């Protein structure tokens with residue numbers, strides 16, 4: 001029996017690691033909904049992907065609006081089997097130098113909007129009995145590693161890790177939800193000195209997005225290996 005064609009929604013698909021994830025998934029025969037802040041960027045990205053990729057506009061500054069938009073996307077484009085919460089922002093400032101506005105904004109984009117997308121798409125996956133959710137996290141969001149990054153970023157990624165663990169039980173064993181650290185990657189966020197290419201950074205997220213049915217859920221991974229929270 002042939003496998004069903006899966007649909008994956010990738011946020012921040014227009015550049016960086018998100019683009020490499022979108023390319024990798026499309027190359028594996030998965031239909032990609034390439035999400036970006038502007039429809040033109042989303043459609044330009046979709047045109048570069050193999051298969052029936054579609055561009056969708058999706059802003060993540062306001063989680064309530066993102067949740068409503070996710071419902072529209074579901075109605076317009078059908079079920080999303082794989083959700084990759086890739087888009088993110090990195091605000092500077094350590095400790096008390098982190099601006100409160102940056103902490104709030106980071107929590108909206110990096111944590112609450114991914115949560116909102118999981119609520120919509122994850123609920124439909126649970127209903128359908130199959131799903132994969134990947135949250136792009138960071139070693140800087142690891143308590144075990146001392147939350148060592150800029151504070152707004154570390155706090156928001158630690159909270160995204162918490163979302164990953166907190167929702168794993170409710171989503172059930174057939175919907176796998178995992179967090180991934182891509183390592184230090186050459187993108188606008190990572191900068192030119194980073195040792196890894198976007199394709200290197202995309203490897204673990206793609207692996208988690210395409211896990212077999214006996215794969216893990218509720219974990220945190222880098223280089224396909226489990227990390228402590």
Ligand SMILES: NC(=O)c1ccc[n+]([C@@H]2O[C@H](COP(=O)([O-])OP(=O)(O)OC[C@H]3O[C@@H](n4cnc5c(N)ncnc54)[C@H](OP(=O)(O)O)[C@@H]3O)[C@@H](O)[C@H]2O)c1
Nearest residue numbers: 012016017060061086087088136138184185187188189190
């Ligand atoms: N690069 C690294 O070394 C590294 C390390 C650890 C974790 N990560 C994580 O990996 C993920 C991808 O990082 P990257 O390096 O590829 O970042 P990037 O090059 O800065 O790309 C970020 C993406 O997120 C989108 N985005 C930002 N704010 C948004 C918003 N409010 N609404 C919708 N989309 C928004 C951007 O859209 P625009 O093009 O419109 O700005 C862009 O597509 C992030 O979650 C990041 O935290 C990266």
